[in-house]
Amino acid sequence: MDTFRIEGPVRLSGSVSINGSKNASLPIMAATILTAGKSVLKAVPNLSDISVFSKLLRQLGCKVTRSRNGGLCIDSTVIDNPVGEYEIVRMMRASICILGPLLARCGRAKVSMPGGCAIGDRPVDIHLRGLRELGAKIRLKSGYVIAEAPKRLTGKDIFMGGPFGSTVLGTANVLMAATMAKGRTVIESAACEPEIADLANCLNKMGAKITGIGSARLIVEGVRQLQPVEYQVIPDRIETGTFMVAAAVTAGELKLLNCRLDDMMAVVDRLRNIGVTVDAANDGCVVGRNGPIKSADITTQPYPGFPTDLQAQFMALLSLAEGNSVIIEKVFPDRFMHVAELNRMAANLRKEGPTVIVAGVKKLVGAPVMASDLRASAALVLAGLAADGTTVVNRVYHIDRGYERIEERLNPVGAKISWENI
Ligand code: EPZ
Secondary structure (H helix, E strand, C coil): CEEEEEEECCCCEEEEECCECHHHHHHHHHHHHHCCCEEEEECCCCCHHHHHHHHHHHHHCCEEEECCCCCEEEECCCCCCCEECHHHHCCCHHHHHHHHHHHHHHCEEEEECCCCCCCCCCCCHHHHHHHHHCCCEEEEECCEEEEECCCCCECCEEECCECCECCHHHHHHHHHHHCCCECEEEEECCCCCHHHHHHHHHHHHCCCEEECCCCCEEEEECCCCCCCCEEECCECHHHHHHHHHHHHHCCCEEEEECCCHHHCHHHHHHHHHHCCEEEEECCEEEEECCCCCECCCEEECCCCCECHHHHHHHHHHHCCCECEEEEEECCCCCCCHHHHHHHHCCCCEEEECCEEEEECCCCCECCEEECCCHHHHHHHHHHHHHCEEEEEEECCHHHHCCCCCHHHHHHHHCCCEEEEEC
């Protein structure tokens, strides 16, 4: 089993460069199959999720390679098997976002329904509703979504809101399908995440006609054909937020290079409330803390609200605050697998439904803990950096899904993380 052994407490100091965004890369990789030809995507990080998605595209008929300078080359000239097999989709839910592009390109698609997830219930009903609105015939059979649109999809006004607000990958699926539909599509209650804006900008560079980018209303004038593209994905704001918390929880100071503060206003607002300094610099920002951690309340929401993908990391930070904090998870109400593990490290957390009361403690104590999902594992690593003694994080393969060689980037700035396979 892959584990991290973390010695604490440490104080981080130095510079870390932020990688390209995982959650922008995945839908943009899917977008390349909308057209036949060679696309090159830059700044796509080396993560296990990217490898799984590359395998999925190869299964459809694409050729996917890395060039010497790190560009991800996707040759989508041939798509001869528009099928997303269960064996791959079960490893990564984001695979579902090949559905829209396959429908637009091939007029048919068969994609396994994503299974269960550690962070909670994650249906795809809104994805299917949106694609049906564009004219696709969709049925479920033996755990697969079978979608057909032998004739061209047709643009329509579509409301994409759900019980928890907008859906990120649902918006991506419908947006990609609409780019090649006949006529105009209006996507209302679209996700406004920077990753969706990046996808829309990439699609426009491929020849799509999308306006309202970054807003909750996307307007798409369908076109007959798109072109292959050379595109650089945006920096990863969730990775940036994670390293910001690393500086804060260790009372250190980190310079984060290649990050976009503009995508992180809700996060920076909370950090400053907690007593953390975040100063813009021409090539990034400087994050530090030299006073006590103040308690603060956090409610996760779709963008531009506070991101659910940083909830666990901020819980680790606030577990050391002076006073009580209240964390409410409004996007994935069950996303709390990290609570019991942090309590094993002497945090004082009490969960009540989608809310966790965080009673600040003076210190955390190292312990063996179990990672359950990507962001929970990041929170346990951050807690281990601040805790007294040794923390052993088991199942760290989760962290490789979203952070490229995190230990090799944190150790040079003062962390003591060793990777072990036991
Ligand atoms: C994306 O997942 C991200 N994944 C997630 O990041 C992130 O947590 C999430 O958006 C929210 O920001 C990628 O981009 C690859 P949603 P997605 O559809 O699109 C409900 C990480 O750690 N819903 O926006 O799958 C759903 O259950 C990952 O990097 C429906 O009810 O999330 C949830 O409660 C984890 N029906 C809410 O909407 C639907 O058809 C938001 O989910 C779709 C969603």
